Amino acid sequence: GAVVSQHPSWVICKSGTSVKIECRSLDFQATTMFWYRQFPKQSLMLMATSNEGSKATYEQGVEKDKFLINHASLTLSTLTVTSAHPEDSSFYICSAPGQGKDYGYTFGSGTRLTVV
Amino acid sequence: AQSVAQPEDQVNVAEGNPLTVKCTYSVSGNPYLFWYVQYPNRGLQFLLKYITGDNLVKGSYGFEAEFNKSQTSFHLKKPSALVSDSALYFCAVSSPPSGGSYIPTFGRGTSLIVHP
Numbered sequence: 001g002a003v004v005s006q007h008p009s010w011v012i013c014k015s016g017t018s019v020k021i022e023c024r025s026l027d028f029q030a031t032t033m034f035w036y037r038q039f040p041k042q043s044l045m046l047m048a049t050s051n052e053g054s055k056a057t058y059e060q061g062v063e064k065d066k067f068l069i070n071h072a073s074l075t076l077s078t079l080t081v082t083s084a085h086p087e088d089s090s091f092y093i094c095s096a097p098g099q100g101k102d103y104g105y106t107f108g109s110g111t112r113l114t115v116v
Numbered sequence: 117a118q119s120v121a122q123p124e125d126q127v128n129v130a131e132g133n134p135l136t137v138k139c140t141y142s143v144s145g146n147p148y149l150f151w152y153v154q155y156p157n158r159g160l161q162f163l164l165k166y167i168t169g170d171n172l173v174k175g176s177y178g179f180e181a182e183f184n185k186s187q188t189s190f191h192l193k194k195p196s197a198l199v200s201d202s203a204l205y206f207c208a209v210s211s212p213p214s215g216g217s218y219i220p221t222f223g224r225g226t227s228l229i230v231h232p
Binding site for chain 2: 006009034041042043044046049091093095104105106107108109110112
């Protein structure tokens, strides 16, 4: 089945630095990737939708300059948290829509970001 | 706009007993409905989906869900709970895709705790 590989699983960074999170579709081409943020014991908050070869679509309230999303190829989408601060600490998950008649969604394993 | 309600933050059940995790939805047109499970610090894993066809859908790990159009519900069930079923469960809804992508809406999640 479709697999989305997300790296890193855990990252600790200093306040003010930038962190890049990668999501790769391993056995299919993901023209679209959804990026979510999840707070403890809460649901997934859609941050943005990335589309290969075009600018990402951000949800209301999400800072475009802080959360840079790039979808440079059909198998790779990246989220860069720029000038990270402790309030950016969270669990970030990517997801790609299913293929053909699957209509499901394949999720990455998530990235736990801690900013100290 | 589409929405999903999971009215219970937590469901407690004894091992061996049947379990139900509730979900109701609101969407324009025909719904695509999904259940996902999330273990701590992991991405979401697909359990089952309803697109069309039989109202009773069987999925992974012995779970099933019943689509009820009149009640706009898609409750998740399992005849006999296992301790290993303890996790966070998310219901999601989307509409038939247009333009090649479709964005799901997730419920806030229900924590299932199965007691030995």
